[in-house]
Amino acid sequence: MPPRPAEPEQPGEPEELLEDEVLRPQTDRPRSGWRRALHDVTGGRINPGPGAAEELRTGLLHRVRGPLPGAHRVAVMSVKGGVGKTTVAAGLGLTLSEHRGDRAVVLDANPDAGTLADRLTGDSRVTVRELLDDLDEVATWTDVSRYTSLAGRLQVLASEQDPASGDAFRRDEYERVCDLLGRFFNIIVTDSGTGLVHSAMAGTLARADSVVVVGAPTVDGAGRAAKTLDWLVAHGHKGLARDAVVVLTCDRRSPEVDAGRIGDYFRGRTRGVVEVPPDPHLATGGRIDPARLRPATADAFLELGALVADGFDVRRSA
Known part of the structure; x- marks a missing residue:
């Protein structure tokens, strides 16, 4: 018998046609x-x-929009008040909510009638106290939204406005609220209030995935930020201190102070440093309108958002 002709070769799997190979490069x-x-x-x-x-801005936006595998909780803190901590918490929340597609909320955990809601929405009629009272009845996104106000795309949860009852916001209550918010929000920014010894602070740090420490390029402002990092290390939060981002609010500064040396000091201790320049709109202490910020101020908050987002997929160790 004559030999059988060879079987024709079967075509292999076609190569994928990629967009980058079809389109001509464009500037x-x-x-x-x-x-x-x-x-x-x-x-x-x-x-x-x-x-x-x-x-540079495009690169920062790319970092801000980085993937987030689960809920991320950011604590904004300082050992003492008066350095712009609430302003930084508000600016961070506004930046992340504006440039990302997921849900973000800022929570005022200040036990002394915090002003976060006043700075963002002007609406503090419904507070975290009402949410705590009804916590067992909150089961849907619509339920949660009844207790928050809105600044752009950012949800805002106000603190208790009666200083006499503010101390009742205990660690276990903060943790319950934070766990609930984690079911509905991807990013939770906590303005942790003044001082580090009130009960809610222990809950804030127990739940925090990252921290932002706020100071200033002055002797006292830098000292407060350094003491905050020291306190974190001394109280079992070495990992949070090492991965912290330090924000220096520059509305107060003096030529007698070596601001560059202060920045270098904190860069040696933490993951990054951001300087927020003086801004007339922020200096009023009133409601924050992102459209009225100076470009340099908006860029500083964008840099802060990028540094925070850089840690979204970092697994922290003590």
Whole structure:
């Protein structure tokens, strides 16, 4: 018998057609400044591409929008008040909620009639106390939203406004509220109030995945931030201290103080340092409107958001 002809080769699996291989490379379109004006007036025929500042901002946005595997709890804290802690908590919450697609909430855990809700929404009629009273009846997103107010896309949970009963916000109550919020929100930012010894602080740190320590480029402001880190280490939170982000609010500064040395000191102790520049809008102490912030201030909060998001998938050890 004549030999059988060889079987024709079967075609293999077709290679995937990737978008990056089909599209011709293009220079990114600039979004601001003279570069955008030149691009637009020439109909795109001349495209200088984004400048260094725009590329930096794009990189920060990419980091802010990084993946989040589960609920992440951020404690914003300082050993004493008066350094802009509530402003930083508000700015961080606004930044993360604006540039991410998931749900974010800020919780005022200040036992002394905190002002977080006043700075963000002006509405502190319903507080964490009412939520605690009804906690067993809260089962849906609609239920939760009855106890919060809204600043842009950011949900805000106000603190108890009666200082006489504020001390009743105990550790176990904070943990119950935080656990509930973790069922409905991806990011929970806690303005932890003044001082470190009130009961809710123990619960804040027990639940925290990361901390932001607030200080200032002054002798007392830097000393407070350093003491906050020392306190964390001394009370069993070495991992939180090592991975902390330090924010220096620069509304108070003096040429007699070496601010660069202060920044270097905290960079040697923590994961990152952000300087928030003076801003007339924040200096009023009134309700924060992100559209009225100076660009440098908005960029500082964006850098803070990026540093916090960098830790979303980090597993902390003591």
